[in-house]
Amino acid sequence: MNPMALIIIDMQQGIQDLAQRQRNNPSALSRIGALLATWREANAPVAHVRHISRDDDSVFAPGQPGCVFHPAVAPRRDEAVFEKNVTDAFLHTGLERWLRVRGIQRLVIVGVATENSVESTARTASNLGFDTLVVEDACFTYAKADHAGRLRTAEEVHDMALANLAQEFARVVDTDMLLGEARV
Template identity: 65%
Template sequence: MTHPTLIIIDMQRGMLDPAAGERNNPQAPLRMAELLQAWRLAAAPVVHVRHISRSAGSQFAPGQSGVEFQPALQPLPREHVVEKNVPDAFIHSGLERWLRVRGIDSLVIVGVSTNNSVEATARSAGNLGFTTYVVADGCFTFAKVDYQGVLRSAGEVHAMALANLQDEYAQVIESQAALALLKQV
């Protein structure tokens, strides 16, 4: 049995920009850093996902400071880095092949934003047959206006995204449960 792979999604400097608006889970980056440290101590696989925008004016465009990883979650040379141009980390990235070649079948997903890249990646992971866990206190998102024009708080958007994933694509867990998964191997 192999360790589950920790996948950290889009924890880039641009996510710190206050212009993104209200967000939930202010402790999520700390939970991510704690999980990353535990994975490193266990010599378990880690994948860092970075969004690279196709729009030249984006803070996530190549050469912009927003595209860089946040210092506390900077990849080590031995850790795999995936670059993506769409929310789903499996699309056109080689991630599935990288995992399959290593015999990895279990994923623990953290990052931002819960209702976008985290949800898209977790849906694909579940559809591809990976045992998938999304760490609720290791993800965050931003307030968003819904289809009917109602402003939803970041907490509401986060909760709905997790509800979309629970049991159908992934198991939604807390960081302590993720640490317990790591210790089961």
């Protein structure tokens, strides 16, 4: 069976700057940590993706403390790290090549923000032919206004992003389900 790669999206210190906004899945970090521990124990492939902004004023600008990975899920030296400048972890990063060279066809995607980099990456993964899973309780996002200006809760934003992905682009699972059925 082909190995499944764990793809951890944008788990960086800069995300803490959004702490004043309402968010969902307060246990997401611990769930990502549990998945990461499982992958490490199995010596399975892990890729960490971080956002490096092109905007000098961003908390994710090169050299800023916001670029640093969250210590609870920081990469080890033997784990792949990819830097992106847009929402999609595949665009101009080498991630696809890294996966193809290793014969990896199955991806498990976790991280932040569900409707942003997680959704964008999962859509591209599917379009590239990868068997894609998104772990709903190991992703999170923040409240935001919709196109009409109505404030949506973080849970509403999260749920809509997962609905956008479900069936057509990815299988949406939870941590317990994934760990119960997965052979990493």
